[in-house]
Amino acid sequence: MEPKTYIDGSMIDINLKMYWMKEGNNAHMWFLHLEGARTLSTPQGPIDGELRYLRQQLCLPKGHIDLRPVAVILFFVNHYFVAVLDYAGDAVYVYGRHIAEELAGVHIVKEEDWLGWRGNLLWLHLPKLFQWERCSPEPGVVISVNWPEVSFQWEHLAIG
Secondary structure: OOOOOOHHHHHHHHHHHHHHHHHHHHOOEEEEOOHHHHHHOOOOOOHHHHHHHHHHHHOOOOOOOOOOOOOEEOOOOOOOOEEEOOOOOOOEEEEOOOOOOHHEEEEEEOHHHHHOOOOHHHHHHHHHOOOOOOOOOOEEEEEEEEEEOOOOOOHHOOOO
16 A cells, blocks of 8 residues: 555454454454444443444453453544553543644643543443443543644546
8 A cells, every 4th residue: 555545444444453363362452443433432332232243343352351451443523543542541542633733742632522532432331342340430631642644635646
C-alpha cells in the first residue's frame, strides 16, 4: 500500500485481528475491533448474546481473563483513531482523534469530546466483555495524543 492511501475499516480490523491471532495470550494488551466498539458504545450496553459472539470473534480465552489494557479501533466523524483503555491504571489514552495542526500534541480530553465519541459508554461496558469486576465507572484521566493528518488530494491522482 502506498503512502497517502485510504483504507477501509474492515481492512484495519483484518490486519489488526491477524496480528492479534498470532500474538493471542502473549500480547500485553487485548484488542477490540470496530464492530465490538460499536456494540459496547450504546447507552443500554451489550446483551449476553452479543458478548458471547464478541468473545468468540476475538478468540478470548475461556474462564479468567487477565486485566490488561485494551486497544480499540474507533470511527467518529469520518475518521479512524485508536483508544487504549487501561483499567488497572484508571486511564484512557486516545491516539489520533484530532488531525488539525492546531490540536497537535498531548492534551487532557475535554468532556464534550469524550462524550461525543461515546468513550464514556465504551469505558463503562467494556469490562462486561472481559468479565472484569470492580472496574471504575469512569477513568481518572483521559489523555489525547494528536498529530496533523497528511491529507490525500484526489485531484493529484494521475489516472491512465
